[in-house]
Amino acid sequence: MRFSPHRRHRQRRSPSSIYPREGFGLIPETLRQEITRLGGTIYTSTTVLALVPLESGGFEVTLRQRNEHRQTMTADQVISTIPLNYLLEAIPTELGSRDVLAQYDLEYRDLICLFLAIDKPQVSQDSWTYFPDRDLMFGRTHEPKNWSPAMIPDDRYTSLAVEIFASRGEPTWQMSDEAIADTVVSQMHEIGWVSKPDVLKHWVLRVPYAYPVYTIGYQEKLQQVKDYLGQWPNLHLLGRTGSFHYMNSDGVIEDVFRLMAELFPADPRAVRSLASATGRWL
Numbered sequence: 131m132r133f134s135p136h137r138r139h140r141q142r143r144s145p146s147s148i149y150p151r152e153g154f155g156l157i158p159e160t161l162r163q164e165i166t167r168l169g170g171t172i173y174t175s176t177t178v179l180a181l182v183p184l185e186s187g188g189f190e191v192t193l194r195q196r197n198e199h200r201q202t203m204t205a206d207q208v209i210s211t212i213p214l215n216y217l218l219e220a221i222p223t224e225l226g227s228r229d230v231l232a233q234y235d236l237e238y239r240d241l242i243c244l245f246l247a248i249d250k251p252q253v254s255q256d257s258w259t260y261f262p263d264r265d266l267m268f269g270r271t272h273e274p275k276n277w278s279p280a281m282i283p284d285d286r287y288t289s290l291a292v293e294i295f296a297s298r299g300e301p302t303w304q305m306s307d308e309a310i311a312d313t314v315v316s317q318m319h320e321i322g323w324v325s326k327p328d329v330l331k332h333w334v335l336r337v338p339y340a341y342p343v344y345t346i347g348y349q350e351k352l353q354q355v356k357d358y359l360g361q362w363p364n365l366h367l368l369g370r371t372g373s374f375h376y377m378n379s380d381g382v383i384e385d386v387f388r389l390m391a392e393l394f395p396a397d398p399r400a401v402r403s404l405a406s407a408t409g410r411w412l
């Protein structure tokens with residue numbers, strides 16, 4: 131698939147980078163349009179209940195959709211980007227998945243995102259700002275307007291995306307959205323980052339499985355899972371979550387290109403991955 135941002139969607143940041151005018155969401159939205167145009171179907175708010183390997187090498191996949199509707203389909207190839215524990219749970223017990231799950235000891239870190247609408251034109255000129263202070267609830271902010279002016283409805287305003295590093299079960303995660311916003315805004319006010327009366331609105335988004343955690347020995351544990359899943363050559367692990375590889379979206383997209391080139395070598399539309407492994411942390 132060829133993806134080329136339309137000129138009207140481009141927002142130039144520097145000579146070496148281009149940011150979509152309406153933000154990162156334009157990339158998945160354009161992919162969605164292209165997939166639909168080519169006759170594909172995308173199911174959202176859908177989870178995988180069962181993944182049954184078939185003798186043909188393919189799979190029978192059972193999905194549960196938002197409205198509780200269940201659907202079973204067959205697939206020649208399965209590319210999984212969901213957390214590894216969910217994938218293992220979907221494989222029938224009699225195929226040994228429970229034994230692997232019993233040994234499974236990989237950890238993902240969750241994240242809370244707080245979005246603030248602010249009644250002033252700019253908070254900072256930075257792309258990202260880090261707050262390495264244990265007493266603060268938040269660890270990083272970015273100001274989408276600094277990436278593209280189209281990210282706010284009116285130039286008199288700005289917004290902040292605030293990241294709160296917390297996982298399910300931790301005290302911060304247990305707090306209500308209201309309490310989280312109150313605490314963060316009060317702390318920002320105290321340190322002089324944002325003035326409390328300037329905050330017009332807030333929204334909270336909880337993101338489970340945001341980061342794979344590289345604890346000591348994780349490689350061996352990950353290898354055990356990969357060795358088990360490797361018995362099905364038509365099952366592919368992809369993405370930061372699915373392959374348990376801490377990388378940015380460019381690294382994920384490169385891996386997609388690489389897999390497509392591998393699966394469809396003769397396809398003239400197949401895209402080639404870049405030579406260097408960019409967007410990876412390790």
Ligand SMILES: Cc1cc2nc3c(=O)[nH]c(=O)nc-3n(C[C@H](O)[C@H](O)[C@H](O)COP(=O)(O)OP(=O)(O)OC[C@H]3O[C@@H](n4cnc5c(N)ncnc54)[C@H](O)[C@@H]3O)c2cc1C
Pocket residue numbers: 176177178211212213216241243293337339340368369370371372377378379380382409
């Ligand atoms: C706060 C934050 C800021 C970031 N900033 C940047 C940045 O500036 N630049 C950059 O390049 N990258 C950035 N990244 C990283 C980037 O978002 C990831 O690398 C990328 O989204 C990984 O893509 P993925 O497809 O592997 O996983 P995801 O995008 O996380 O997709 C996984 C999907 O699987 C779904 N899912 C989970 N469980 C199930 C299940 N059981 N059944 C069905 N579906 C399921 C999830 O809902 C999710 O939609 C950022 C990440 C975070 C969290």
